[in-house]
Amino acid sequence: MIDLKHINKWVNSGGNRVFLLRDINLNVNEGEFISIMGPSGSGKSTLLNVIGMLDEFGEGEYNFLGQPVHQLKEKQRSQLYKSHIGFVFQAYHLIDELTVYENIETPLLYQNINTSNRRAIVADILDRFNIVGKKDLFPPQLSGGQQQLVGVARALVAKPKLILADEPTGNLNSKQGEEIMELFKQLNSEDRVTIIQATHSERNAAYGSKIINLLDGRIEK
């Protein structure tokens, strides 16, 4: 599904190249649950952003579902991630001015799905995540765990093949974090959604089927 070959990414700082990612080779098959680990600044988020096509890279090849991402134009790329990738963030990143229902609905709006279909899909997911009662609340009225639940629901609503989660439990207490991890595991095993998460915590990383360690932008073998 994902095939990264010799990916390098750097920034220029005072005439020097500072490498953020260095010769990354990574192959992810559908249905995998991968945890990326590493200390702060090791390049976890950068790697996720590259995979999510939110960020560019300097050199290398990236094939996603057989499409050469490195050759695609901005528009095509966004079309690609829009229909196949869902994102979950450490800080949830919900739109504060929209209700839970509307937040979850947002990705569908950008995919030209008609109103009644949208209603059905969102209702489904609210039901599944047990947050039907909260659908008319605004994000600041929810606890962190509940907000992240909404975040995951939103990531899932467009039925992506891949979920990218950047420290999804970083802002949560351990119990809330565990719930989210359980949810991921369930999604992975029952819905066959591919998941890549970046995390600090060994415990969370253990939920994955494969762990990749990053240090200074390099994958540690």
Added chain:
Amino acid sequence: MLKNVILIALRNFIKDKWYSLLNILGLTIGITFSLFLIFYVTDELNYDRYHEKADRIYRIASYIQERDKNTNWPYSQLPLAATLKKDFPEVEESARLLNRERTLFKSGENSFYETKIYYADSTIFNIFSYRFIEGNPARALNEPNSIVISKTLAVKYFGKNTSAVGKTLKTVYDLYKVTGVIEDVPQNSHLRFDMLISMSTILKGNQNGQDNWGSFNNFTYVLLRPGVNVDAFNKKMLPMYDKYMAPIFAKFNVKMHYKAQPITSIHLHSDLQGEPEELGSMSYIWIFSAVAFFMMLIASINYMNLTTARSARRAKEIGIRKVTGSSKKQLVLQFLGESLLTAFIAVLISALLVLLLLPFFNSISGKTFTIHTLMQPFNTLLLLSIGLFTGLVGGSYPAFYLSSFRPVSILKGALSTASGNVNLRRTLVVLQFSISMIMLICTWVVYAQLRYIQKIDLGFNQEQVMIVTVNTGQDERHKIYAMNNEFRSMPGIKDVGTGTAYPGSGNISLNLFTVQTNTGHTDKGIECYQIDESFLSTLGIKIIKGRNFSGLADTLHSIVVNEAMVKHFGWDNALGKRVTFPGDTSGNYVEVVGVMKDFNQKSLYNPIAPLLLFYSANNNIIELKLGSGDIKTTIAKAETIWKKYFPQLPFEYKFLDEDFNSQYVADQKRGKIFAAFSILTILITCLGLLGLTAFTTQQKQKEISIRRVLGSSTLDVVLLITKNYLWLALIASCIAFPVAYYFMHNWLKAFPYNDGLSVIPFVVSALVIVVTAVATASFHSAKAALTKPAVVLKTE
């Protein structure tokens, strides 16, 4: 999708109430007053266009060339209209209008003085489209003593709901039959009247005017056939001089030609003397259009600035939307939609405000707009386009700017630096400052000049002089003498003089004279009127050489001239110089017996011209110099005396100073409009600044707090923020000064009497802008500086 966008727009709107109100308030003020200016300008541009055949109607103007002077008049001669129709196939119809003096009309108990009266040919209604409420335009002015009146007059004389046609109106001497009632002549006409009397009333049995090509008294209008080339027509009229006028004018070396003037261009473009109504001015059209545009621009800039400055708050939303799949285009549309929504809310409020403020605007602009006149498809379209303009201009930059954020950087927390393009915002603020400054300087200079010309020594004493006019035939003139003697004996009246005109009055004649010079003779048109021996002393005009008139013996013998005339002819010794009427071979002459000090006969737009005064006793315009004492009782007493002599005439008076200054009414009106708008411009700019500093200080809150922790004082912080605005104001002055100088320098050129440009308006205007800017900026920065640093740094 749309619902989602509108929802978020509304929720954001409510969440940032103050910000939204600021935005809408600024836009509303901008739009409301731009609308007023646009109404003003379109009204000025649409003068006389309401006639169905407006584009084919022309007024024939006379261009008269004397040896040393050109006189261009809207007037022509009585025979012209019929001759044009007869001789030129291009002319489909022609008609004359001849002004009638102020007349007292009576119907039963109702009697009023009317001033807007014209004699008119019956063909006038074939040319102009005046709407008849009663009567038949084809026949209305056929018979002598027929009269067509406006609806207002019909109500005034005959009451509402009664038919006026068939009723009669009386003057002291005549009886007129009402044959038609028309809708009032619209305000935007180059010529307005309340009454039209059939031309045959004065020309019956008195045909001598019909062949007189020598006197220019009436307006001649022609309706040209479709497709006629006016330049060719003008050329074709040139030979008329040889045919009709050369026999009279050639011996005086006077030449003349006609020119057909499109009536739609008269109001703004006519450069003729003696127009029947006050003209507009193309330069004001440009100025007002520019002001309207700039107001709207400033308001849009505010919106743009506030929205981009505030973009940090929306950045997260943008990032999320992008990550969840929104395209750039969708985001652009979303933000444009929001700004259009704001703009249209402002447009809606503005429309209501316009209706509310209409009476106020009418009173300062002198227009007579009503809700009815404004409810036109054009104005609806205008509102829509203003909404679109401000919405798009104000929303475009934020929309494109905000939607081009890279989601990664936003979501990674680079929010606080996403403060918009600082340089662009600064440029826009400089632009606003410059515009405000220019308007302030111009207002100041205009006002200073208007004050200056009112204070200037006019050469006569205009205070406490009351003017009353006796409208009566020659046979009653002797009564004036007796009445004036009674006036003189009144304790409240110091002096009484009479004349056929007075300073500032329009009715002086320009006559051709043969004037003796140091070496020979020369012909020249000179302005002249008649006065009695007390006229000059009543007005405090001094004789500097020779003597004043002494009485009846001076009639047809003596004249008094002004210094300008002495200078014009280069007389070494003015006294005894002779003046004759051209063509008069009888050997009669008048002789200069006195030279008076120059005074301003006309407004200060005109330099003082040569003036020649004849002697005549008992003229119909009486000047009363009032003494100290209660003016009201003096007037009341004067009225009782008047009633004794002229019981049939109402006693009406005016004051010389007010009358003279009424010549500047047009400029004063425009000055007021301009002042109102420059204040509004500054207000809008301040609103923008208020919002802008609120957000920039918010962004700098962390910096401010750290500085505070490190020991800086509140004042230091305020200075830190306001310093920027000082710089911007300085740059703005560099732009505003030359522009304002250029415009005001040109404007002042129109006044032969001007104060020149002083530095003060420039310096003070710049200071005003600096002070308001700094004050607005300090407001927020002080607030920021006073916030406890711990609170800020904890949340960062």
